Amino acid sequence: MPTPELHAPARPVAAAPRLPWPALLAMSAGGFVTIMTEALPAGVLPAMSADLGVGQSAAGQSVTLYAVGSIAAAVPLTAVTGRLPRKPLLLVAVGGFAAANAVTAVSPSYPLTMAARFAAGLVAGLLWALLAGYARGIVAPEQRGRAMAVAMTGSTVALSVGVPAGTVLASLVGWRATFGLMSAIALALTGWMLFVLPEPPGRADRTDRARTPVRRVLRTPGVAAVLAVTATFVLAHNILYTYVAALLAPLGLDGRTDTVLLVIGLSSLASILGTGALIDRYLRPLTIAASVLLAVAALLLAAALLGSAGWPVYAAAALWGLGFGGAATLLQTAVADAAGPAGDIAQSLLVTCWNLGIAVGGLAGGLLLDHAGPTALPWSALVLLAAALAVTLGGRRHAFPARHEHSSV
Template sequence: MATSQTETSNHTPPTGASNKLPWSALLALSTAAFIGILTEALPAGVLPEMARDLSVSESAAGQMLTIYAIATGVSAIPLMVATAAWGRKQLLLLAVSVIAVANVVTAISSSYALTMTFRLLAGIAAAAVWAELVGYALRLAPPHLQGRAISITMAGVPLALALGIPVGTFLGNLFGWRLTFGLVAALSVLLLVWISVSVPAAPGQKLGQREPILKALKLPGVVAVLFTVAAWVLAHNVLYTYISTFLDEYGMGGQRDTVLLTFGIASVVSIVITGAMVDRKLRQLTIGSAAFVIIAAIGLGLLASSDLVVYAAIVLWGLGWGGVTTLLQTAVTDAGGTSAQALLVTTWNSFMAGGGAVGGILLASAGPSSFPWAVLALMVPVLLVVVISRKHGFPVKRPSLH
């Protein structure tokens, strides 16, 4: 991947890395992404149980996802500016430490207010993690492998949703949700050791090197990509946050872990395909992914009373969602460089929070059956924007391949 006009020489890969990727470092970064998303989304798989144990409604419990995402979205740009001069590895280690502590508190807390407070702190820490992932991937990889490096680094996001949440749901049903959060905290501690050993130190930026983040909005294609991020993430989280409630509505609550595992397997297939083709087929993959989600929403909206249709729709949803993180991260980096990454983090997490909030409103006002139609209403404009943005945003030929 060619660097855009907003990137700096800080992303030049180290000498000797011209023909290979630093797998250990990239996989450690991917695991950081995995833990960040797992911490954020895990309540979706055990929402009824958490609501019961914390003595709140399922709608209130769903806001544990909302507050985490709001904290990440609101703090991303200020945090990036405030910590620009910090050593990047030290910032990453501090952020993972905060997430670990937040998961310990969640595992032992019986107070909804205390749990929400530490979810907020974990969300702020996650903003620091997201701000570093793509920059590190670009810095560690040679130019001709940067697309693949981003794919490896960001694979932790869909893998957390694809495999982490189903496994967490299974363990939560078997041993209780508190143990699941404790295991995530333990994994975070192991990750701290892994990062310390395998991820190289990287300096912060001097004052004169810093690009104004909002300047990226003026670059062609950035707004189109950010709109796509906003609507797609909102659509996904309206349904995913309350997937347990949706399945209960149609008598499939007992199949929750199986449904999520099916979603996970389909997402992993999507991740593999996207990782292999993103450098050459970003536009086509994005259009296809959006189309899959639209078809899935129609199926769930019309025929959710059929278990077979639900599973087919879940497969399409997983195929459409699995590669989205890589696709949109790559698209925004092509269009706006690393300055646009902070905008993506803010947009992604703000609308992830919006998914929990909008889903809660729909649940209270129209019931779970309204979720697929909300997804459809959001995804049709996404598909139109991607198709229209053939020159900038989602070009027929990526800038790095001209």
């Protein structure tokens, strides 16, 4: 009878697969193009309105129509295209930005410009619904959170430095040339994605996933709770962010809006880097921390307005960015985990809730500002963030489960 070896060699530990960096960075660039296309009109509004022969409020509807397009497209386009390969769809979405921005750059009329902006919103709704599932689908399960964090970095970079840089560029070469440059970047990105993006595996069951009704996805445990947190959190953020200049004016900081936005942007970058490192093990604590940090920022802003002191604003801006920067990645990961095979539909619902938060935030914040003054804005945001925190804490089983998973990259 053979005897076992007393000193058998240890079995080698398999190295974790490396992240597909070229593909994830290409997706990150897609997020950059999306946010730049969405937000750039805000930085070039005076020149844009003068060139199109309309008032600034009318030109500002270019941002509204973009959001409306995203809301209109996310769920139906995701459902209709559910059986199609993901890679061609993502290429079509990015190519759509190239076309829409090119039309915006050369459009001689206000109606055509608005149509191009609506079309850009349509492809944005499709892209955001695809991006999270795509990033998760090309990596190992224990790397999904970090992969999403990398793919979402481009949107944070766009908000923090891209839009200010685009505004400066537009002042030098004109707003039309800046949109033309965005079109060229989107076109080049389409070519890059063609070569570096793999088709996500697991296509065999795509037909069954495509037939999943929206109402069934909404009834999936945890999905509705994540969507509720998304809506309230983004609404609170946008009530403050849309009217940040109005918040700063009573404090004598109206000339410092760019500095405050830069602080928010830089701390948002730090937030998404930290989120990427920790999300696969600490999704629940990070989501709770996001609401708490943004709530403390709102409280500091309220205190600054009550005391007419400007110094808390910069601390509030730093906490604000830390709370908001990683929020998209956290919420998209949570809804994908909760929805399982119906992740694409769940992502489209999240995109819809996110854009509704943007649109309603601008409307609600404007009404509050007109009827109650700037002091009402942070207190309203606090109420919404308290609701978001309560739902997050209550979603321990399905929406934001407690977990501690070790992942390595």
